[in-house]
Amino acid sequence: MTRPDPEAGELIGAVARGDRAAFERLYRLSAPKLFAIALRILRDRGRAEEVLQEAFIRIWRSAASFDGALGGAGAWMTSIVRNAAIDALRRQPPPSISAYEDEDILASISDGSFERLDPAMAQTLHDCLGRLEETPRRLIVLAYCGGYSREELADAEGRPIGTIKTWLHRGLAALKTCLDGDE
Known part of the structure; x- marks a missing residue:
């Protein structure tokens, strides 16, 4: 999510209040771009799907900590996905x-x-x-x-x-x- 998206910021606010419909809308809005980021880092579709799921769980749990004044919703979610993908790479065993x-x-x-x-x-x-x-x-x-x-x-x-x-x-x-x- 490279461009500012005011809707995503509003949706994260609703997610912080436990709104499941807002979470579903946020997922539909941002999942394709976030999946592409995970796939680019991991180069494995299955692992990228797992990382995306893990990232959205983190987004759900930490939505209350999002502060739009510090940055955009897209950048915040991208950071979560990127960090989750890098963590997945680090957990990967060394090549045999x-x-x-x-x-x-x-x-x-x-x-x-x-x-x-x-x-x-x-x-x-x-x-x-x-x-x-x-x-x-x-x-x-x-x-x-x-x-x-x-x-x-x-x-x-x-x-x-x-x-x-x-x-x-x-x-x-x-x-x-x-x-x-x-x-």
């Missing part, structure tokens, strides 16, 4: 690196991007990845093909982020050297 199978590095990549490579280049990449030490190789594949952040990798490995950055940097440098044929 132990589930990584080292039998075929490129086969573990699910997006199919290597299927579009020239077969000779795919084989060269496969060979160069195979020459890397196991940990940097796994981290490179998880980070650049699996989409895991350095923070997620650090949590999963139980290592500082600086260590993960170093392993990725050195691994990528070795990979580049191999791909350039300088090895």
Whole structure:
């Protein structure tokens, strides 16, 4: 809810007095935009729906604390949804690196991007990845093909982020050297 909506502020006031019809109207008015915010943060429709429900429970319970003089109703509700979505992300377990199978590095990549490579280049990449030490190789594949952040990798490995950055940097440098044929 990016623009001021006086109706939403009035509805929150009615919700604070326990008006269920006002709560239903507030939900219909704001849920689509708030759901989009949760979905953008969580990238999972089911989890975004759960967060939206949790956020509206918070809105119902804390409507009396809303002060329109401090900001708009949309910004207040957006803040509740955003915080609920971030809390949901924090509760998420770290990625399972132990589930990584080292039998075929490129086969573990699910997006199919290597299927579009020239077969000779795919084989060269496969060979160069195979020459890397196991940990940097796994981290490179998880980070650049699996989409895991350095923070997620650090949590999963139980290592500082600086260590993960170093392993990725050195691994990528070795990979580049191999791909350039300088090895």
